[in-house]
Amino acid sequence: MPTYKLSYFEGQGLGEVSRQLLHLSETPFEDDRISQEDWPKRKDSMPFAKLPVLFVDGKPLPQSLAIARYLANQFGFAGKTPFESAWVDALGDQFKDYFSEMVPYFMALGGDNEEEKSRLQLEVAEPAINKFFSILEKRAKDNGSNGHFVGDSLTWIDIHISDHMGVGEKYFPNAYAAFPTVLALREGTVSLPKLKEWIEKRPVTPY
C-alpha cells in the first residue's frame, strides 16, 4: 500500500472530503495540518503554491477535486460506470463554480466587518446557495431520493457536499432549509459509522 500524506490548512474547507475518503476506507495517512504562520514557509514546496496537496509515496498531487477523484477511484467511491463517474465529476465542477461565486462572502467571514458579512450574505451567498442547491435538490430527487446524488452507493460528491453544508450552517443557520432531500442525504452521509466516528473526534476548526 502506498504511503499517503494530505497537506491542508487547519480546517475542513476543500481538504476534508479527501480526509474523509481516507478514513472511510480505513487507509492510514498523515493528516498534515498547516497553520497560517507556517504556510509561507511551506508554500514553495507545493506544486501550485496552494493547498490541499496529496503526497503519494512522496509524489505530490495538487487541486482538491483531482485529489478527491483520485482517492475515490482508489477506494471505490467514484461511481459504478463511466457515466456515473461523469455525473459525480459534473456535480463536483458545479460545486467549484458555486464556490468561486461564494468567495467574496467567505473572505468577509474571515474578517470583523459585521455589516459587510450581512450584506454579502444577502447579495452573494443567498443567490449562489439557492442556485446551486436547487440543482442539488432536483438531482437528489431525480436520482430516486435514495440518499445519494449519483447511483445507489456513496460517492465523493455525497461526502463533499455534506461536509460543506456543515461548515456553511455555522455561519448561516438554516441556509439549506429549502432543500429537504439534500438535508436528508447529508444526515445519511454523516451518520455512516466510520464518518460519524471521525467527525466526533476531529479538531474543531473555524471552517
Place this chain on the structure above:
Amino acid sequence: STFLFKTSPFPLLFFSNFHSKVSFFVEFLTICIKLRGYCRRIMPEYKLHYFGIRGLGEVPRQIFALAEVKFENVAVTREDWPEFKKKTPFGQMPVLEVDGKFIPQSFAIARFIASQHGLAGKTPFEAAWVDALADQWKDFQNDFKKFWYLKLGFGEGDVDAAKVEHGIPARDKFFPLVVKQLKKNGSGFLVGDAVTWVDVLVANAVADLEEKEAGFLAEYPEVVAHQKKVHAIPALKKWLETRPY
C-alpha cells in the same frame, strides 16, 4: 455454406408455411434488438449540444476529433435556448447526450470521452495530474476572464486597466507552472508520454490568446511550442482545418 444454410433461420423463410415464416421474423427481430443493444454498448450515440460558437463546446469537440469518435454537433440557436435550457440538468451548456441521457459540465464531458479512448493518462496518478492541471487552468481562467471578456466586448469597463490588473497577473501566475510542468515531464506533452485532454485544453486557450492578442505569450515560448505540437497531431489538425466555427 451448407452448414450455414442448415443452421440459419433462412430455410424457414423459404421452405415453410406461414407459421414458420412468423417464427423467422420473430427470430430476426430478436437478433436485431440484441445487435442494437450490443452496438449501443460499443458505439453509443453522442450528441454535443452547445451554441454555434467555439466557446466551452470547443474542447469537447476537439476530444471527439482527437479520439476519432463520431458525434453529432448540435448548434442551439439563441431562440431555441430558453426552451432547451429547461431540459438540461443544470440550465447550462454544453451538455453531452449519450443515448438520450445528458452529462453536463465541459470538463466532465471531456474526461468521460478522453478516459474511454486513451486520452486521460496511462495510470490513475497521471489521470489525476491531468485533472489537476485542467483545474489549475480553470482557476487561471476565472481570474483572466475579468480582462478577457471585456476585451471580447462583454460587459462594461476599461480593457487596458483590466489587462494590467487581472490579465497580466493571471498569465504570470499560471503559465510559469505550465512551463515548469513541460520541462519536468520532458515528453513535449503535459503529462506522461502521450497527448491527453489537458494538452488539448491548454493548446486551445493558447491558440485563442495568440489569435486575439498577438505576442501576449512572448515570454512563454515553450507554451507556444506546445500549442503548435498539439495542433499538429493529424486528427486534431484536420478538425482545426474543417471545424464549423
